[in-house]
Amino acid sequence: MSTVTVKDYRANAQASTWCPGCGDFAVVAAMQRALVNLGLKPHQVVAVTGIGCSGKFNYYLGANAFNSMHGRSLPVAQAIKIANRDLVVIAAGGDGDGYGIGVGHFIHACRRNVDITYVVMDNHIYGLTTGQTSPTSRKGFKTKTTPYGAAEHPIRPLPLALASGCGFVAQGFSGDVKHLQSLFEAAIQHKGFALVNVLSPCVTFNKEQTYDWWRENLVNLDEREDYDPADRSAAYKVVNELNSLVTGIIYREERSDYQDELPNYDPQPLIYQDLSRPIQDRDELLAAFM
Amino acid sequence: MDFTWKIGGAQGEGIDSAGEIFALTLHRMGYYIYAYRHFMSLIKGGHTNYKVRVSSKQFRHRGDKLDMLVAFDQRSIDENLHELKNGGAVLYNAGAFEPKFPGDVDVVPIGVPMQQIAKDHGSIVMTNMAAMGASAALVGLEPDAFDAFIAERYGKHGAEVVEANRKVVRAGYEAASQVTTWRATLPEIPEENKRKKRVFMHGNDAIALGAVVAGCRVVAAYPITPATDILYSLLKLLPKYGGVVLQAEDEMAACQMAVGCNYAGVRAMTSTSGPGFSLMTETLGLAGVSETPVVIVDVQRAGPSTGMPTKTEQGDAFQAIFSSHGEIQRIVLAPATVEDCFYDIQRAFNLADKYQCPVIVLTDLALGLSKQSVDVDDIDFERISIDRGELLTEEQVKEIAANGGYKRYAITESGISPRALPGQEGGVHIAISYEHTEEGHEDETPFHRVSQTEKRIRKMSTFDPEEFGVRLSGDRKPELLLIGWGSTIGQIDEVRQALAAEGRSVAHLHLSVLYPFPTRAVREAIESAGSVLVVENNAFGQLQQLIQLHVGHYDHMHSCRKFSGEPFNVSEILSRANEVLAESKSVKEVG
Numbered sequence: 001m002s003t004v005t006v007k008d009y010r011a012n013a014q015a016s017t018w019c020p021g022c023g024d025f026a027v028v029a030a031m032q033r034a035l036v037n038l039g040l041k042p043h044q045v046v047a048v049t050g051i052g053c054s055g056k057f058n059y060y061l062g063a064n065a066f067n068s069m070h071g072r073s074l075p076v077a078q079a080i081k082i083a084n085r086d087l088v089v090i091a092a093g094g095d096g097d098g099y100g101i102g103v104g105h106f107i108h109a110c111r112r113n114v115d116i117t118y119v120v121m122d123n124h125i126y127g128l129t130t131g132q133t134s135p136t137s138r139k140g141f142k143t144k145t146t147p148y149g150a151a152e153h154p155i156r157p158l159p160l161a162l163a164s165g166c167g168f169v170a171q172g173f174s175g176d177v178k179h180l181q182s183l184f185e186a187a188i189q190h191k192g193f194a195l196v197n198v199l200s201p202c203v204t205f206n207k208e209q210t211y212d213w214w215r216e217n218l219v220n221l222d223e224r225e226d227y228d229p230a231d232r233s234a235a236y237k238v239v240n241e242l243n244s245l246v247t248g249i250i251y252r253e254e255r256s257d258y259q260d261e262l263p264n265y266d267p268q269p270l271i272y273q274d275l276s277r278p279i280q281d282r283d284e285l286l287a288a289f290m
Numbered sequence: 291m292d293f294t295w296k297i298g299g300a301q302g303e304g305i306d307s308a309g310e311i312f313a314l315t316l317h318r319m320g321y322y323i324y325a326y327r328h329f330m331s332l333i334k335g336g337h338t339n340y341k342v343r344v345s346s347k348q349f350r351h352r353g354d355k356l357d358m359l360v361a362f363d364q365r366s367i368d369e370n371l372h373e374l375k376n377g378g379a380v381l382y383n384a385g386a387f388e389p390k391f392p393g394d395v396d397v398v399p400i401g402v403p404m405q406q407i408a409k410d411h412g413s414i415v416m417t418n419m420a421a422m423g424a425s426a427a428l429v430g431l432e433p434d435a436f437d438a439f440i441a442e443r444y445g446k447h448g449a450e451v452v453e454a455n456r457k458v459v460r461a462g463y464e465a466a467s468q469v470t471t472w473r474a475t476l477p478e479i480p481e482e483n484k485r486k487k488r489v490f491m492h493g494n495d496a497i498a499l500g501a502v503v504a505g506c507r508v509v510a511a512y513p514i515t516p517a518t519d520i521l522y523s524l525l526k527l528l529p530k531y532g533g534v535v536l537q538a539e540d541e542m543a544a545c546q547m548a549v550g551c552n553y554a555g556v557r558a559m560t561s562t563s564g565p566g567f568s569l570m571t572e573t574l575g576l577a578g579v580s581e582t583p584v585v586i587v588d589v590q591r592a593g594p595s596t597g598m599p600t601k602t603e604q605g606d607a608f609q610a611i612f613s614s615h616g617e618i619q620r621i622v623l624a625p626a627t628v629e630d631c632f633y634d635i636q637r638a639f640n641l642a643d644k645y646q647c648p649v650i651v652l653t654d655l656a657l658g659l660s661k662q663s664v665d666v667d668d669i670d671f672e673r674i675s676i677d678r679g680e681l682l683t684e685e686q687v688k689e690i691a692a693n694g695g696y697k698r699y700a701i702t703e704s705g706i707s708p709r710a711l712p713g714q715e716g717g718v719h720i721a722i723s724y725e726h727t728e729e730g731h732e733d734e735t736p737f738h739r740v741s742q743t744e745k746r747i748r749k750m751s752t753f754d755p756e757e758f759g760v761r762l763s764g765d766r767k768p769e770l771l772l773i774g775w776g777s778t779i780g781q782i783d784e785v786r787q788a789l790a791a792e793g794r795s796v797a798h799l800h801l802s803v804l805y806p807f808p809t810r811a812v813r814e815a816i817e818s819a820g821s822v823l824v825v826e827n828n829a830f831g832q833l834q835q836l837i838q839l840h841v842g843h844y845d846h847m848h849s850c851r852k853f854s855g856e857p858f859n860v861s862e863i864l865s866r867a868n869e870v871l872a873e874s875k876s877v878k879e880v881g
Contacts, residue, residue: 012718014731046554046712051723058720059732064712065720066553067732068546069576075510075543079550079558080712082508082534087554087713108539266532271555271711273532275505275676281530282671285499288526289489290318 004041006032009062012042016060018053023174023200023211024121028060030177031090031119034184035063040088047090048077050102053128053202054094054121063090071102078114078258084269085259088188089116096126099135099155109193110164114258117187117194120157121174123202124209131205141208157197158239162232162251168194169235169251171244173218174201175211179247182222186249192257199247221248291346291477294353295429297421298339298370299362301332304418308360309340311422311439313661315431316344317490320483321476322663326352326656326857331515331599337365346477348663350627350780354859357474358428360421362404363387371395379472381424383417400428400470407461416458423462429474433463487666493657493777496631497587498523499669501559504636505676506585507533508558510547512540512566515599516655517589520561545570545586552583553721555681555711557639559585564593564606571613574648578618580721581699581707581746583642583649583679587635590654592855601855602655604776604827607836610650611805617743619645619750622805623758624652626779629668630759630802631657636674637758644679645749646709652804654827656857657777680708682717691716697728701741705749750806759802760811764790768797770871771819772863773812774826775801775833781858782825785867788860794871801833807840821874822847825863829853846874 009032018024035045047058051070058065064087068076077091098106098120109118125143126132132145136157140149161169168190172180180198187194199218201211219242221227227248228234235251259265266273278285295312299305306327313325324343330336343353356373359366361382367389374380376396382389384401391397404420419440426435440455491499498520501509509524511517525535538544544560551558562570567588577584590606592598610622621641625634631653638649682690687710690696698719700707707728710717720730725742727733761779764786774782779800786798799815801808816822816837822844824834831849838844850866852858 041715042718043713043715048550056732062718064718065722065730066550066580067720067722067724068549069572069723072542072546072573072576075538075546076550076553079508079510079547080554082536082547083551083554083556083558084711084713104539105543108543262529262534264529264532265534268532270507270532270534271713273507275557277531278503278527279671285502285527286487286489286666286669289491289495289499290487 004036004039006036009035009042012062014059017056019204021203022053023123023198023202024053024057026174026177026180027119027121027198027200028057030180031061031184033181034188037181037185038188045088045090046080047092048073048080049091050093050097052094052097052126054092054097057092057119057121071097071100071105073097074102074105074109074118077116078109078112081114081116082259082270084271085115086269090119090188091116092119092121095120095122095124095134095136099157103135103155107160107164110161110166110195112258113165113167113192113255115192117184117196119184120195120197121200122157122197123200123206125202125206127202127205156244157195158244158250159236161195162235162239166195166251167192167253167255170194170196170249171247172196172198173214173247174198175215176247179220179222183249190252192255217245219246221246221250223248292349292353293344293429293474293476294341294356295344295358295360295425296339296341296356296370296373297360298337298366300334301330301336301338302334303362304415305338305340305362307443308418308422309342310661311436311443312425313342314490315435315439316342317488317663320479321345322348323490323661324349324352325661327659329600337369339366339370344476346480346483350783351857351860352660354861358425360425361389362417362421364390367391371397379428379474381421381428381466398470398472400466400472402462402465402469404462407465408458411458411461412454416455419455419458420462423459424466426459427463427466428470428472429476433460488663489666489669490661490663491628492519492659492661493625493628493631493653494519494589494659495523496628497561497635497651497653498527500632500635501639502527502531502533503671504557504639506557506559506639507531508536508548508551508556509561510536510538510544510558511561512538512544514563514566516591516658517561517563517566517587519659520587520589541566541569542573545573545584548586549573549577549582549584552642553712559587561587561589563589563591564609565596567606567609568613574620575614575616575618576723577648578614578620578746579616579725580723581646582721583646585635585638585642585649585651587651587653589658590652592853598855600655602827602857603853603855604654604832606652607804607832610652619647619746620805621645621647621649621753622652622803623649624776624802624804625657626776626800626802628657628662628664632669633674634759634802640674640677640679643681644677645753646679646706652776654777680706682708682710682714684714687714687717698730699726699728699742699745701728701745705745705747705751707745753806755803755806755808756811760808761800761802762797762811762815764797765795766797767795767818769795769820769874770867771815771822772796772798772867773801773822773824773833773837774798775804778825778827778858781860781863784860785863788864789867804836807836809840812837813841816841816844820846821870823850823867823870824848825850825858827852827858
């Protein structure tokens with residue numbers, strides 16, 4: 001088997017249109033390294049996005065890509081995995097895409113537990129539409145659409161994922177690419193739906209949640225020897241106590257994934273099934289309607 | 291020659307089970323059955339009924355009239371008496387209520403204490419079985435006629451339950467035999483019917499069966515009346531082939547999932563009704579611009595909004611053809627019969643793969659939920675073979691990669707860009723909802739916008755709608771041309787035959803494809819006709835407007851529209867046709 005390098009990914013990637021300094025560059029770089037480290041070639045991977053700055057993640061990753069509509073990365077990504085379980089499927093989006101318009105899909109993806117990885121580049125702002133409040137913006141946050149400060153409380157992705165039955169909940173930070181890479185590798189290797197929420201600064205429109213601000217406020221749980229990510233209660237507790245200002249693997253649970261639960265689901269990907277079988281079974285199929 | 295029977299009561303009283311047992315029994319005896327369910331969007335109470343048309347030959351509708359009504363309550367009489375023929379019978383639940391009839395009607399009331407009989411045998415839950423027994427006596431069946439079905443249906447509840455139900459049937463049979471001499475006459479069963487193998491299925495069953503034959507392996511959908519039965523059928527069929535029935539969180543997800551599977555190379559569809567289809571329209575645009583095949587079944591119900599979820603309508607033609615922002619190519623098929631459902635869903639998958647676009651299959655509640663006897667010979671598993679269109683093999687992809695690289699949206703003469711699948715080495719690509727270059731890179735420059743749009747338009751140029759469902763029957767130069775689409779074919783055909791029997795010159799053009807519109811066939815038929823009557827189950831005349839859009843304004847075009855939520859009766863179309871014929875005659879006389 002020939003080895004794969006980051007160059008193999010970069011060969012397919014497009015030139016970036018993200019702002020210089022955007023946190024999302026680190027997300028792409030960490031993902032490319034994670035995929036390479038796992039020995040995955042670009043043709044074995046599909047990255048699915050919605051719309052927003054984050055929606056361009058897969059243009060720059062250099063694997064197969066499906067770019068869906070705003071908020072709809074998860075339904076497409078889950079379906080691709082169901083169709084061909086040999087593929088490594090990564091859905092990616094932003095906080096508007098995933099926790100605003102697409103939040104319903106997110107909750108159901110958590111409980112459905114199809115074996116895909118979901119990366120959310122969470123910058124607490126709408127960037128591509130030039131700076132409106134986001135579902136993760138803090139109450140009181142001033143933007144173009146909230147000149148007097150946001151009236152709503154923010155969505156809290158980590159407790160939401162935990163409460164929705166997500167079996168792998170992690171949070172990373174664009175300022176620490178190496179740590180991010182390790183989280184992506186663990187998420188891809190996790191059997192089932194895995195969330196990696198990435199705190200990824202928008203250098204143009206969010207002057208509050210900057211690289212420095214995150215660095216000052218984040219606690220890395222992976223460095224805490226006494227923290228057990230298998231303990232669901234502990235996960236709730238730490239997220240609550242530290243107001244979600246944590247990085248690392250917050251919760252991880254080994255359990256069967258969606259496809260394991262399907263009746264008579266073949267380990268061989270659906271894409272390779274023999275489609276002529278119903279014709280051979282004609283009499284039996286018709287007998288059910290006689 | 292036919293016989294029509296209906297059983298009515300409150301929802302939750304076993305009306306559907308009784309109706310289905312009655313229908314299936316006569317189907318297996320060799321009759322052709324058309325069964326129509328009238329129901330409401332509730333679980334207990336209200337009024338529900340199940341009508342069974344029994345005939346020696348195949349009919350495509352429920353029939354206007356009724357020979358015998360089984361009434362569990364007064365409401366069943368009030369709502370259905372208008373259908374009853376003079377001298378018809380009303381078998382009612384004596385003791386449960388005292389039936390009231392208007393003074394001037396000619397009916398034969400037959401009181402059988404069905405509820406009491408059931409109660410005496412253990413439970414009023416079996417009232418429907420007493421009704422079955424009484425019906426068997428009145429239509430001349432043997433008291434054991436339903437035994438096999440009772441065992442099939444209630445066997446899982448144990449031998450005691452089966453036996454109790456059989457006893458109730460027999461007690462109902464005895465009681466009805468003694469109380470009246472009224473007897474229905476069932477048609478003769480032609481000998482050939484007994485030799486023929488036939489299935490009893492509705493349009494939703496046929497869609498499900500056809501989908502499996504077409505190689506569909508994933509259906510993602512959200513429950514909605516009247517489309518949910520497609521899921522029930524597929525749940526019985528798909529797991530056998532490793533396939534998946536996925537109940538999505540909403541219709542947006544359902545349609546996106548169908549797109550995702552198709553992108554990955556597995557045939558997938560979603561099924562819904564009007565309100566769900568509305569939520570899917572954003573995905574239509576995605577499938578259109580990303581050129582991803584997808585098949586969507588819309589079993590129409592009466593809208594708009596929640597509308598009348600349990601009533602039929604042909605109100606979604608415009609939605610199917612025009613919905614989505616921007617401009618995309620699509621194909622809209624409208625099967626007219628159960629057999630069409632079986633074949634059209636297969637055609638839909640082939641067309642979606644061939645043209646890499648959404649294909650919408652429009653049926654309706656009447657076709658979707660009315661179980662009918664269909665000859666097995668007309669459900670041919672090998673008539674339509676699977677054609678995946680320009681789907682590249684691993685080797686082809688490698689060759690393309692070695693010769694300049696694979697471009698997902700390559701500009702080609704046909705407009706169809708060969709499709710690689712994720713997982714194929716050398717075929718790494720982007721499928722995209724933005725406007726794009728040949729490589730699938732987001733792009734807004736006029737050159738790429740124009741060339742890609744032209745490519746998408748061009749790829750449909752080989753689609754010939756006339757190949758996919760234009761039926762013309764009757765006279766070549768008729769004084770009256772009847773035009774319909776979808777599930778109304780049975781009634782319109784009967785009107786044509788009735789008028790022809792009176793010596794009128796009539797033709798019937800029936801469309802099973804609405805987009806791209808079969809303009810040539812429709813123009814030719816209209817231009818050779820005296821008057822035109824467009825028959826459709828909606829209020830706005832959607833087909834008529836489509837004809838005006840594609841063919842032109844015709845001052846001799848008339849309409850017959852019904853939007854009450856019920857399918858057409860033959861008499862309604864016939865009287866409108868006679869009006870039109872009389873009108874055109876008087877115009878000629880004056881002229």
